Structures are given as C-alpha cells and as structure tokens.
Amino acid sequence: MEWRRRHVLGLSDFRPEEIEFVVDTARSMEEVLTRDIKKVPALRGKTVVNLFFEASTRTRTSFEMAGKRLSADVVNFSSSTSSITKGETLLDTARNIEAMTPNILVIRHYASGAPHFLSRHLSCSIVNAGDGANEHPSQGLLDLYTILKAKGKVAGLKIAIVGDILHSRVVRSDLHSLGRMGARLWLCGPETLLPREMARTGATLTSDIREAVRDADAIIMLRIQLERQKTSFFPSIREYCRRYGLNRALFSLAKDDAVIMHPGPINRGVELSDDLADCDQSRILDQVASGVAVRMALLYLLAGGSHAAH
Ligand code: CP
Numbered sequence: 430m431e432w433r434r435r436h437v438l439g440l441s442d443f444r445p446e447e448i449e450f451v452v453d454t455a456r457s458m459e460e461v462l463t464r465d466i467k468k469v470p471a472l473r474g475k476t477v478v479n480l481f482f483e484a485s486t487r488t489r490t491s492f493e494m495a496g497k498r499l500s501a502d503v504v505n506f507s508s509s510t511s512s513i514t515k516g517e518t519l520l521d522t523a524r525n526i527e528a529m530t531p532n533i534l535v536i537r538h539y540a541s542g543a544p545h546f547l548s549r550h551l552s553c554s555i556v557n558a559g560d561g562a563n564e565h566p567s568q569g570l571l572d573l574y575t576i577l578k579a580k581g582k583v584a585g586l587k588i589a590i591v592g593d594i595l596h597s598r599v600v601r602s603d604l605h606s607l608g609r610m611g612a613r614l615w616l617c618g619p620e621t622l623l624p625r626e627m628a629r630t631g632a633t634l635t636s637d638i639r640e641a642v643r644d645a646d647a648i649i650m651l652r653i654q655l656e657r658q659k660t661s662f663f664p665s666i667r668e669y670c671r672r673y674g675l676n677r678a679l680f681s682l683a684k685d686d687a688v689i690m691h692p693g694p695i696n697r698g699v700e701l702s703d704d705l706a707d708c709d710q711s712r713i714l715d716q717v718a719s720g721v722a723v724r725m726a727l728l729y730l731l732a733g734g735s736h737a738a739h
Pocket of ligand 1: 484485486487488489559568692693694
C-alpha cells in the first residue's frame with residue numbers, strides 16, 4: 430500500500446487497509462525497540478515539534494521518544510511557559526513555529542477541531558494528539574495494536590469500554606480503529622454519559638456494567654473527565670464507583686483470559702480497583718509501550734517512509 434496522507438487528524442476516514450498498514454509499520458518499529466541501540470536514522474534531518482496545550486504524560490513523552498528513536502530533532506512546546514500566556518493566538522503561535530521549518534507538528538488542544546484548523550493554514554504535517562472530546566487517533570491505533578498483541582486478532586472479539594463515554598476522545602477513535610477491524614464494541618456508562626447517537630456506529634450501548642463485561646475479551650476502563658464536565662452527570666464519585674468501578678467480582682464475569690486496559694491516567698479506586706490495575710491480566714503498561722512503536726510508525730509514514738524501508 431502507498432501512504433498518501435499528509436496529516437493524521439482522526440481515524441474517521443481511515444480505511445481498514447490503512448489501519449493495517451500502520452499496524453504492520455508499528456511491528457517493524459517494535460523490532461527496532463528490541464535492539465541494544467534503539468535508534469534508526471530514518472528521520473535524520475527532520476524536525477518534530479510537540480505543541481501541547483493540555484497536560485500529558487504518555488502521549489507527549491512517547492511522541493518525543495518516537496521521534497528520537499527515528500533520529501528526528503524533537504522540540505517540546507508547553508503552552509504554560511509560552512507567549513500564549515501573553516495573549517498570542519493559536520494560529521499566530523503555530524505560524525511562528527512553522528517559520529522555523531519543522532516537518533511535523535504534533536498538537537494536543539482542549540478545543541475539538543484545533544488540529545484540523547491548523548492543517549488548513551500550515552504546510553507542515555499535523556498529527557492530532559487529542560483534541561477536546563473529538564479524537565485521539567494515535568491512542569485508537571495503539572489500543573488496537575495492544576489487543577492484537579494480546580489476542581492475536583480483533584475481529585469478533587467482545588470489547589467493553591466503560592466510563593465517561595460522552596467526554597472521551599479515546600472512545601471516538603477506538604470506535605473507528607477497533608470497530609473497523611471487526612470488534613463487537615459495547616459502550617457502558619451512566620445514562621447521562623452515554624450519548625445515544627453512538628449506537629449508529631454499530632456499538633451496543635448499556636448502562637449495566639454486568640451486561641457490558643459479561644464474556645468480554647477485553648475491557649477498556651475510562652477516567653471520569655471532571656475537567657470537561659460543566660455540570661454534574663452523576664450523584665457522587667462514591668456512587669459512580671459503586672456502579673461503574675471495575676472490581677474482582679465484576680471482572681470474574683469476563684472471559685477467563687480477558688485483558689484490562691486503560692488509556693491513563695488512572696484514578697485508582699474510582700474506575701479501577703488497585704489490584705486489577707496491577708494484575709497479570711492488565712495490559713495498561715503494554716498500551717504505553719505500544720504507543721512508542723505506533724507513534725514511530727505514524728511519524729515515519731508522514732515523513733515519507735514506506736514500512737519496509739528502514
Ligand atoms: N492516554 C493519554 O492520552 O495519556 P496522557 O494524557 O498522559 O497523554
């Protein structure tokens with residue numbers, strides 16, 4: 430397959446063969462990560478700028494590491510120490526950074542559509558590292574990659590995604606990555622956090638966590654995104670935890686070899702009990718490790734590589 434995309438803004442228009450191409454490329458990148466010297470010269474002379482307007486541990490670090498593993502120059506921009514604090518606009522900020530001729534801009538922004546907006550005004554490649562409650566495409570791809578590594582396939586698996594579905598950009602990307610590869614997706618949360626229109630994607634919606642996790646092959650737990658909630662969506666955290674927190678009793682309803690995932694950061698003791706977060710069936714740190722390989726694949730393909738060429 431020939432990679433033709435200049436940007437990765439979301440997965441909504443990714444065809445299954447493109448998703449497979451990224452996964453295949455990530456597998457090659459993962460092999461690089463097993464070497465003593467975890468570095469290839471594929472992006473030597475290229476520059477990647479991480480432009481983050483929201484907090485991040487995993488995404489920003491792994492894009493930085495991915496760029497460095499490919500020998501790109503990586504520059505990290507943090508809005509809190511930038512001239513944004515003096516009133517500079519997003520577009521002016523991005524145009525000024527582009528004047529320094531980066532090849533790829535990785536952007537996380539609290540406004541849905543911010544990466545799409547920049548892609549219309551800049552000539553470098555844009556990667557969406559999470560925009561508001563819209564999409565988080567690299568997370569969608571790494572979730573797919575993690576399940577493929579754990580289960581060997583995704584088609585036909587029952588995958589439950591539980592929590593704050595309404596505000597989750599991870600769900601919106603997982604619906605495309607996992608859904609398009611044939612998973613049977615179940616979305617679960619309180620009625621107030623479960624947008625009914627998501628049933629149009631083919632996912633099954635339920636507010637009964639027992640129904641969602643019963644016979645599941647994988648369970649993806651989501652954080653309650655209090656920072657995006659302008660009103661109360663449930664009576665209290667204690668009540669939420671009692672009804673939607675994953676504990677041993679609920680997990681026993683899933684398949685014996687089911688895996689537990691979470692995009693992070695985890696609120697331990699709220700959506701996930703401590704022991705389950707760290708149990709043998711948890712793949713949460715595998716997701717983080719997969720994130721480096723998947724983000725290497727995206728940077729590599731956007732910079733003009735073909736997955737056999739490094
Ligand atoms: N999964 C994820 O986006 O984590 P960070 O917010 O730490 O980047």
